[in-house]
Amino acid sequence: MKSRRLVAAGATGLVVAMLAACGGGDGGNSASSMYTWISNASDRAQWEAFVTAAQQEDPEFDLRLEGPSFEDYWTTVHTRMGAADAPCILTTQAARAQELDDILMPLDDLAAEHGLDISMYNDAMIEALTVDGTVRAIPYDAEPVVLYYNKDRFAEAGLDEPGLNYTREQFLADARALTGEGRYGFAVPPVFTGGPGIPLSSANGNVPVADGELQLTEPGFVEDMQWAFDLVAEHGVAAAPQSGDPTDVHLQEFTSSNAAMIIDGPWFYETLTSETDGEVGIAVVPSRSGEPRGNIQGSGFGISRSCDDPDTAFANIMKITTPEVVGEVGRTRGTVPSVARSVDAWAEGKPAQDVAVVEALLESGIPLETTPTWNELETTFTRYSSEGYRGHRSAEEILTMLQESVR
Amino acid sequence: MSAATTAPADRRATTSRRRPRSEGGLALRYLAPGMTGFVVFIVVPLLASLTISFFDWPLFGVGDFLGLENYREMLTDDPVFWRVLGNTVLFTVAFTALNLVLATALAVWLQRLGSWAPFFRILFFVPVVVPMVANALVWRLMLDDGGVVNSALGLVGIDGPSWLGEPALAMVSLVAMSIWQGIGYNIVVLSAGLNNISPIVLEAATVDGAIGWTRFARIVFPLLSPAIFFCTIMTVIGAFKVFTQPYMLTGGGPGDATNTLVLYLYNQGFSFHDLGYASALAWVLFVFVMLVTALQFAGQKRWVSYDS
Secondary structure (H helix, E strand, O other): OHHHHHHHHHHHHHHHHHHHHHHOOOOOOEEEEEEOOOOOHHHHHHHHHHHHHHHOOOOOOOOEEEOOOHHHHHHHHHHHHOOOOOEEEEEEEHHHOOOOOOOEOOOHHHHHHHOOOHHHEOHHHHHHOEEOOEEOOEEOEOEEOEEEEEHHHHHHOOOOOOOOOOEHHHHHHHHHHOOEOOEEEEOOOOOOOOOOHHHHHHOOOOOOEEOOEEOOOOHHHHHHHHHHHHHHHOOOOOOOOOOOOOOOHHHHHHHOOOEEEEEEOHHHHHHHHHHOOOOEEEEOOOEOOOOOOOEEEOEEEEEEOOOOOHHHHHHHHHHOOOHHHHHHHHHHHOOOEOEHHHHHHHHOOOOHHHHHHHHHHHHHOEEOOOOOOHHHHHHHHHHHHHHHHOOOOOHHHHHHHHHHHOO | OHHHHHHHHHHHHHHHHHOOOOHHHHHHHHHHHHHHHHHHHHHHHHHHHHHHOOEEOOOOOOOEEOOOHHHHHHHHHOHHHHHHHHHHHHHHHHHHHHHHHHHHHHHHHHHHHHHHHHHHHHHHHHHHHOOHHHHHHHHHHHHOOOOHHHHHHHHOOOOOOOOOOOHHHHHHHHHHHHHHHHHHHHHHHHHHHHHOOOHHHHHHHHHOOOOHHHHHHHHHHHHHHHHHHHHHHHHHHHHHOOOHHHHHHOOOOOOOOOOOHHHHHHHHHHHOOOHHHHHHHHHHHHHHHHHHHHHHHHHHHHOOOOOO
16 A cells, blocks of 8 residues: 555656656756757858857857757747756747747846847837837847849840839739749748738738737738739639648749749848849839838847846847847848848848848838737648638638637 | 474575565566556656646646636637547548558458569558658659649640649548558558468368358458458557648648648647647547547457457
8 A cells, every 4th residue: 555655656746747847947058059940051051150240349259059940940949948958049030029928038128237229220120029018039130021033034024124113913914924834923832921911911001910919800901811812813823832832832933933923031032042043133022002111020039038147148149139240141141130230231242223122121111010829820821821822712711710710 | 393393484484585575576576667668658648748738838837727628628619629520530431441441452462462472562561661751742742733643644634633732632632642651551460360361261161162252251351350450440540640641741731621630739739839738639539549449349249250
């Protein structure tokens, strides 16, 4: 009887200890370590570029990097930050800041103590990285989503290239002219954040979230999403994506010149200009009025709530987010800097029109505000979008279902 | 006299020194290594997931106690749960039935094939040992709108459908790929079962005039039924746990057409960070599979013959 009690007590203790270990949040941290996505050598080179740039000011500066691929990052970051040896610094996309609310420490007090002027960073990015009224990460880039186009395909079709003004009607006419013989004028992925729906809506001033609340059924947003679906379902200027397609399916179509245009962020500028079969240019995302209006996305560096030395961690973040550092990384790696006066460094060696497009979109840019349940929205939309793009369901049906069902 | 009275006592003393205090203690010592692994890797995670299912448990931090709220919400407020449960049952029925019929037919065919039988047995078994992810990628290339299948259909003037874009066809594609991937295992088990049937019995049946379908239905099937029963149990359990195929091939779409219980569970736990709800789903799946398996065992008396 006694041994049974001992076994029962031992088992209970073990369960409790394991659960506590899983949920535990405190322990030693390294203020000079950063957890981020490192999908490939290019990702690692980007993060190392921050360190190298910071070393120009402080030769002793160093940052230990660790992390999984981009796809795995959003799952593992929660469990990694719960470990005793978790890094203090972590990276977040602005669109994921709400979702990481429980692990990102508010930085306003630290910024005040360290004398960091947060107002020098892009307003839209700071707004997107603000959760419950507090800034959770310092942005290193501020990237307005743009329209990439294949100049060679436009020349072949005898079309004028788009630029700083691009109406939806002109875009559709161009896309139709570029579609045929097994090739398309446009390409779309099945995803929500990285798809064309949000940038096309933002260009008309319609957004999926306002004041922290999902407003997917707002008429303007529904209409713009339906217009994006109709590009495939009604006009046939792009191939219908499937729910199981990789998130970069549109990039593959564009680089192989099967698609003449795509909508995505400037963070792919170097990749697309160097790997596409044909010369690549960028233009503003088409809108009803044709006027440029950017949807600003980007990422920043935050501090884990479990960090035991946030002061040192914040000092390190400050070193890799100075105007000089973000400008230098923009120059060497192509990310659009989060500080306006550093954009000149990014612009070095780029065509004047491409620079003008990014500058115009930065000026008029609105942030991509999200909610804590964004990943649920993203996952569910990805499953349903193929039905929208095939005309099996309307944007109103899908967005209403999402608005009501996202838990 | 004194020697006679002390000798047994000495023997008892010697015996008690050599033997452990009790047989239970001895058994415990022998079982300890295996039981430790069983407790650490099976019992504790089971209890942990059961505990978590009563909480609103995020991936980071400690959760809030909810009692049975996760179960109540699942069963009464979550329409997606019933949809994915229906999908899982549909997949299980279609996959198990087709798998067993085809595996039995192929095993019988292989038994009569002669010297080529081992070659084909290995051929059918290759997909079983190839990682599911690789299989799924190959099938996606084949079933894509502009993939191998539709290109082949195009050569004969047929405009192929969207195998992964149409809800009904997506489930058919999922079942087809799963059968291709998993049928080799059942073929090997059923081939072994067929080889265990006494040739004398088959010869006697033939002499008595039982040939063709009659011989299979009246003689071979009853003698093969224990192997078929084993395959049924394993296939049903595996089918209820289907995850990689929809995860890689369709992502659960289009819509929720191929969203299965384990894929839904995975998304709740690791994409939406709701470990409490995911654990509750896991326990419902566990109980459901246990009940179905118990029903299968209860029903086996009617059709499984252990006579050799």
